Amino acid sequence: MKENLISKKELLEVMGISYGQLYRWKRKNLIPEEWFIKKSSYTGQETYFPKDKIIERIVKILSLKDEVPLDDMADYFTHKKINKELTSEYILSKGVVQPSSLYIYKSFNRSTKEYEFYEVIIMSVIERILMIDGFKEIYVEDSVKMLMENKSMLEENNVMLIGIAKNENFIPFIVKEYSAVAFPNNFKEVFKINISLITEDIKMKLFN
Structure with a gap:
């Protein structure tokens, strides 16, 4: 099943976010490393993302960012085991x-x-x-x-x-x-x- 991809440039434009925000969220584990897909292009190398997943994730981050600290938000998106009954x-x-x-x-x-x-x-x-x-x-x-x-x-x-x-x-x-x-x-x-x-x-x- 082929993934529908979106380029980094297009993603930043569509979502109205900056390069810095995107990579800060990556460092905070809000966006998985494996979603950053490197592909060769005529300019050298371009970064792409699985379109549906990255857009849905960014929408969630933006909706939560004023209420939930980024470090806490990471617990929602990373699949860390929840041991509490x-x-x-x-x-x-x-x-x-x-x-x-x-x-x-x-x-x-x-x-x-x-x-x-x-x-x-x-x-x-x-x-x-x-x-x-x-x-x-x-x-x-x-x-x-x-x-x-x-x-x-x-x-x-x-x-x-x-x-x-x-x-x-x-x-x-x-x-x-x-x-x-x-x-x-x-x-x-x-x-x-x-x-x-x-x-x-x-x-x-x-x-x-």
Whole structure:
């Protein structure tokens, strides 16, 4: 899957930011090193970025910069492990998920009042699956099982959950974003969920 790229010059113009701001955010780990893609050009070498991701990230930075110190903001965007256990009450009070999503997760896994961070990610994924057109219960059942079996991947960078279906058959799988994916014959994609973006969103809601 080919990435849609944007040059550094165009990015600065489109977003109305300076060279200094861009590289300060890089130093603060708000923008990952791997997003700075070097390519040869007639002038020597040019820097490009994955367009959709960098624009979305800069919009978030600009929206938060007057309220959240840059050093704290980095915790939202870097996939540092969150070791703190979170109560049901705290999760719901921060609006991370609806009570129904938390209840469904508990029915699949365990009834408790405290959760690890990866479990909150799964709750949020459940919420998104429930909103899919043509939703079926098997989408949640098999996806939760897959996520639980691969929980160590959930806080890595650029992780996607993809669900494909054919008649009554459904297969969920986890891939690195922008990986090339080939489906079995006659299967169609029924959802694609960016877990890394969900992780950022959860951190901003929980710890802001």
